[in-house]
Structures are given as C-alpha cells and as structure tokens.
Amino acid sequence: MSLGRTAKYYKENPKARNKKAAYDKKFQKRKEQVKKRVECNKWNRSNGKKGDNMDCSHQSNGTIISEHRKANRARGGSKRV
Numbered sequence: 001m002s003l004g005r006t007a008k009y010y011k012e013n014p015k016a017r018n019k020k021a022a023y024d025k026k027f028q029k030r031k032e033q034v035k036k037r038v039e040c041n042k043w044n045r046s047n048g049k050k051g052d053n054m055d056c057s058h059q060s061n062g063t064i065i066s067e068h069r070k071a072n073r074a075r076g077g078s079k080r081v
Helices: 005-012 014-028 031-047 070-076
Strands: 054-058 064-068
Touching: 005 014, 014 031, 031 054, 031 064, 054 070, 064 070
Parallel strands: none
Antiparallel strands: 054 064
C-alpha cells in the first residue's frame, strides 16, 4: 500500500512532522478528547472485532455508529453527518 499525500509530506519534512506531533499530543490531552476516546474504546470493545477495519464514529446528534476507518478519518473531524 502506498502512502497518502499527507503522509508523504510529513515523511519528507521532519520539522513539520515534529510540530504536528507536538500539537496532536497537546490536543489529545484535552478533557473532551479523552472523554471521546474513552467512549469509543468502550464501544469498540463491545461492538467490534479485531481486524475489521471499522472505527467508532461520533455523529452530530450524539450517537455512535460503526464506520469504515478510511471514511471516518478522511473527514478529519470537521463536519459530521
């Protein structure tokens, strides 16, 4: 499998990769992100199976659905269905 455009960029630009890693580390510590991650981990344990390539996806109405990880991550957390 080949790398995507963003992955290639960060591979070729270590300064940018380090800056993004520092931001992501800070972002993932936020209370709302921790809560969301804990909620997804719990949901995945009860609804998913290993290797199914599915993610827990938070919807704008507050529900959680199972969605293919590529589609879920491609949205980048911007706009929900």
